[in-house]
Amino acid sequence: MTGPDRIVPLFSSSSGNATLIKSHGTYILVDCGMSCKMMTKALVDSGVYPDDVSAVFLTHRHSDHIAGVPVFSRKYHTPIYGTQATLAVLDGLASEVHEIAENDIIKLENGPEVRAFPTPHDVPGSVCYRIVNPENGTSISVMTDLGRVNDGMRGFASASDVILLESNYDPYMLEHGEYPWPLKKRISGGHGHISNPESADCAEFFIKNGTRRFILGHLSPHNNTPVLARDTFVNSLSDRGFVEGIDYEVRIAKKDGPTEGYTL
Ligand SMILES: [Zn+2]
Ligand SMILES: [Zn+2]
Numbered sequence: 001m002t003g004p005d006r007i008v009p010l011f012s013s014s015s016g017n018a019t020l021i022k023s024h025g026t027y028i029l030v031d032c033g034m035s036c037k038m039m040t041k042a043l044v045d046s047g048v049y050p051d052d053v054s055a056v057f058l059t060h061r062h063s064d065h066i067a068g069v070p071v072f073s074r075k076y077h078t079p080i081y082g083t084q085a086t087l088a089v090l091d092g093l094a095s096e097v098h099e100i101a102e103n104d105i106i107k108l109e110n111g112p113e114v115r116a117f118p119t120p121h122d123v124p125g126s127v128c129y130r131i132v133n134p135e136n137g138t139s140i141s142v143m144t145d146l147g148r149v150n151d152g153m154r155g156f157a158s159a160s161d162v163i164l165l166e167s168n169y170d171p172y173m174l175e176h177g178e179y180p181w182p183l184k185k186r187i188s189g190g191h192g193h194i195s196n197p198e199s200a201d202c203a204e205f206f207i208k209n210g211t212r213r214f215i216l217g218h219l220s221p222h223n224n225t226p227v228l229a230r231d232t233f234v235n236s237l238s239d240r241g242f243v244e245g246i247d248y249e250v251r252i253a254k255k256d257g258p259t260e261g262y263t264l
Helices: 036-045 069-076 084-088 151-157 171-176 181-188 196-208 226-239
Strands: 006-013 016-023 026-030 053-057 079-083 096-100 105-107 113-118 127-132 139-143 162-166 213-217 249-252
Touching: 006 036, 006 162, 006 213, 016 036, 016 127, 016 139, 026 127, 036 069, 053 069, 053 113, 069 079, 079 084, 084 096, 113 151, 127 151, 139 151, 151 196, 162 196, 171 181, 196 213, 196 226, 213 226, 226 249
Parallel strands: 026 053, 053 079, 079 096, 139 162, 162 213, 213 249
Antiparallel strands: 006 016, 016 026, 105 113, 113 127, 127 139
16 A cells, blocks of 8 residues: 655745655655755655655756755765756765656656656756656656746646646746846746746646646745735636636645645
């Protein structure tokens, strides 16, 4: 008896990201972007001992995704998976590393299949993940730091049971906020992050292809609010005829600490 699959975002923002996923009875983390101490607390608060995490899959090398890796991996002897460019910045700092290719499919022993797919984010080797339970086909995708969503990425995550989808910024807040122009351009220029309206556009495709459960994540603390992200998503989908609670569910990942995710 392996128990149901589940997803619990532990941290989600430009200050740090980590998502706990249970698939086929195996716990994995996607990213480990907070201190080992905070990661440990968030896991225990979610009912999981850090020792029970079988692997950490890294999306890319930005510190908000890897900051906790050196201490966490050595303390709990957790294998770390990432692309060559991601692992290069962790050289010698993690206890056990496994290099993956940008289009890899990793089959964990007695666990899920983890598929990677490249994203046009602004560091080399950036990927998103789809975690598939080989027994019942249940799948969970984690899609943040997307740059711009292309057809390949849409197809990759299509028909997932749950998608943790980036909804980084409100375009008005970004444009009128205090960030310097080069940073604004970096965020919105196609290799940074996707906005609330882009996230809703993307969700329309996913709903049409069978996804019912969404978690919006990686919200900017400066250029977004949870209310704005949710309202933009729900209103934009409503304009296209999709009703929350009937056609889909959406939750917002908290910046700090575990968010109630979904149990499948
Ligand atoms: Zn990030
Ligand atoms: Zn990033």
